Amino acid sequence: MRISPRAAGLLMGVALDAAFGDPRKGHPVAAFGRAAKALERRLYAKKRANGVVYTATLVGAAAAIGYAAERSARNGTVKAGVTAVATWAVLGGTSLAREGRVMAAHLERDDIEAARNRLGHLCARDPSHLDEAGIARATVESIAENTSDAAIAPLVWGAVAGVPGLLAYRAANTLDAMVGYRSERYERFGWASARLDDVLNWVPAGITAAITVACAPRAWRVLRRDGGKHPSPNAGRCEAAFAGALNVRLGGANVYHGRREQRPELGDGRPPETSDIRRATKLSATVTVIAAVAAAVAANGSSR
Known part of the structure; x- marks a missing residue:
């Protein structure tokens, strides 16, 4: 069977990400972030309209x-090569797995302070008062959510829209991480970035949850019951599926940028422990591999 350049490029990009991860220096996403900061300085105002222009631009x-x-x-x-490089540039699955392993290693050494300092690589949660259990929960929840954001969503949009889809998705997701907060500064300016990211992640989050259930069918019951409880319908489905697959209980009180939020509980098991971080990392990698194959098959059919 002949494979299309888009499908071949997606698979090669996944292989590059698995082999090398994100480049340590000169990452194009970092360059995009600097450009976004520069434009923010020119356009910022506590108005949704300014944020819409910022995001659209x-x-x-x-x-x-x-x-x-x-x-x-x-x-x-050449088209396959361009797609491969773009896929490698926007994928974050290997880096996500690396962060999970680093967090697990810190907690296994009882180095709570190092784990607190590292948590910012995964999420925006305030780690200053988290103990080992709190850090383990935060890490498992972040791995679940970011499996969709960092790996599955880029593959979905790459399969659907090729290189433009890959780059546009990563741009939207990066802007959400930069300005998509419910803080005084960004509640209005960051509204468009946050909503666009929600829309672009709706289908990928569902695919992430579905593949997770395929890997661990017991997760279906938790996903069906708890997936809609979370404030974010996208994160909720991913976290509920992971909670069911790992047989742990996620959710609880979180602090973001000085604001305390009470999240609903997802799952029936015990609270996550340090050992569950490595289990979540392995599950994330498995889901990503299955999604990569599925994306290549979809791209092969759609881009002929």
């Missing part, structure tokens, strides 16, 4: 760059 520019790069490919081999 940056995501539109990313999509345009992707379109130009894909159109400039003169043959299938």
Whole structure:
């Protein structure tokens, strides 16, 4: 069976991410972040309209760059290579697994302070008063949510829209991480970025949950019962599926940027322990591999 350049590029990009992870220096997402900061300084105001212009400009520019790069490919081999590099640039599955292993290692050594300092690599939760159990829960929840954000969603949008889809999705997700907070500064300006990220992650979150259930069928009951309880319908489905698959209980009180939020409990098991971080990391990697194969099959059919 002949494989399309898009499908081949997605698989090669996943392989590059697995082999090398994110580059330590010169990462294009970091360059995008600097450009976003510069534009924020020019456009910022506590108005949704300014945020809409900000988000549309940056995501539109990313999509345009992707379109130009894909159109400039003169043959299938070059197109596959461009897709592979773009996929590698936007995927975060290997880095997510690395962070999980680092967090597990810190807690296994009883180095709580190092784990607190590292938690910011995974989420925006205030770690200052978290104990080992709180850090373990935060890490498992972040791995569950970011399996969709960092790995599955890029593959879905790469399969659907090629390089423009890959770059536009990562731009939107990066902006959500930068300004999509319910803080005094960003509640209105960051509204468009947060809502766009929610929309783009709706289907990928469902796919993440479905693949998780396929890996551990017992997760279905928890997903069906608890997936809609979370304030974020996307994170809720991923976290509920992981809670059911790992037989742990997620949710509880979290502090973000000085604001305390009480999250509903997801799952019936015990609270997560340090050992569950490594289990969550392995589950995330398995879900990503299955999604990569599925994305390549979908892309092979859609891009002929």
